[in-house]
Amino acid sequence: MWYHRTEIQVKGKIRPIAVPLEPFYSVSKRLQVLLSRIALPPYLHGGIKGHSPKTNAFLHIGKAAVLKFDLQDFFPRIRPGQVYKVFLERLGCSRIVARVLTRLVTLDGGLPQGSPTSTTVANLIIVPLAERLNTLAMSHGSDYGQFVDDGAISGPSYIERLRPLIEKIIRQEGFRASPKPHKRLTLYWYQEQVVTGVKVNHQIDAPREKIQEVSALLDGMQSQACAAERLSESQVRSLAGKIQNIRNLNPSLGVAFRQRLADLVANNATSISTDRHG
Numbered sequence: 001m002w003y004h005r006t007e008i009q010v011k012g013k014i015r016p017i018a019v020p021l022e023p024f025y026s027v028s029k030r031l032q033v034l035l036s037r038i039a040l041p042p043y044l045h046g047g048i049k050g051h052s053p054k055t056n057a058f059l060h061i062g063k064a065a066v067l068k069f070d071l072q073d074f075f076p077r078i079r080p081g082q083v084y085k086v087f088l089e090r091l092g093c094s095r096i097v098a099r100v101l102t103r104l105v106t107l108d109g110g111l112p113q114g115s116p117t118s119t120t121v122a123n124l125i126i127v128p129l130a131e132r133l134n135t136l137a138m139s140h141g142s143d144y145g146q147f148v149d150d151g152a153i154s155g156p157s158y159i160e161r162l163r164p165l166i167e168k169i170i171r172q173e174g175f176r177a178s179p180k181p182h183k184r185l186t187l188y189w190y191q192e193q194v195v196t197g198v199k200v201n202h203q204i205d206a207p208r209e210k211i212q213e214v215s216a217l218l219d220g221m222q223s224q225a226c227a228a229e230r231l232s233e234s235q236v237r238s239l240a241g242k243i244q245n246i247r248n249l250n251p252s253l254g255v256a257f258r259q260r261l262a263d264l265v266a267n268n269a270t271s272i273s274t275d276r277h278g
Contacts, residue, residue, distance in 0.1 A: 001021065005017070035117065036049065038124065040127065041131065043059070043143075043146060044127075045146065045196075046119055046147040047119030047148065053196035057196055059152075059154065060195050065156065065157045065186055066195060067166070068150070069183070070177065070180075070183035071149040071177065074122065075111040083111075083125065128173055132173070136169070140155055157188060157189075163186075192208055194207045205249055206245070210242070218257065218264070221235070221268075231265060
């Protein structure tokens with residue numbers, strides 16, 4: 001058995017995870033490092049050094065419209081035959097080496113979510129799709145970016161009309177665009193435009209929903225502190241992580257939230273100590 005299989009819940013959906021066990025994990029990690037040296041188009045951002053959801057979002061700042069799409073069941077839909085073809089034809093491996101490498105990076109007929117190699121291999125697989133979508137975007141004065149399975153094209157207000165063609169190209173390249181309404185949105189300049197968790201209307205910023213969530217959690221902790229209830233370490237740690245995410249996108253607001261959290265923790269410790277010795 002090369003993998004530890006488990007499940008995690010992501011946004012209410014159960015997702016199977018297969019993490020390589022040692023010593024195979026070390027082998028997978030070394031292979032991922034080697035494969036990551038292969039040059040990729042600049043409009044691919046997921047799992048690439050120097051790229052992030054933030055660099056992906058920069059492309060779409062201040063656009064009239066942002067058309068979003070999602071590649072459904074992305075990792076499971078990438079077949080061993082596609083992987084073998086990349087190693088053999090694009091990377092110039094021998095047939096034996098291509099077969100061995102394909103076996104090392106695939107599981108159950110797809111790419112295992114949880115393996116260090118999966119995102120890197122997926123990026124290699126989707127290069128032809130990404131090239132076609134980028135060419136389409138450029139022909140309409142638009143910008144295209146892909147972060148793993150999340151794609152977006154931003155430009156003139158009419159780009160929603162390109163969606164049927166975009167989904168046709170996705171099918172021709174062996175993938176499927178998610179039919180779920182929240183996965184196939186076009187967001188206009190007068191709406192909040194969020195791409196890979198980053199607001200892009202006028203500048204990089206944190207989404208309104210995330211700001212409101214942190215504000216509500218801080219209010220809840222304030223109520224706990226006023227009632228002299230101890231704030232748990234896990235509660236504080238979780239909120240600190242959410243605040244750091246906001247700080248990465250909106251530094252001034254993040255600093256203000258972090259200071260408020262620090263004050264709450266300090267006051268709570270003082271209050272608990274006073275009650276204990278009162």
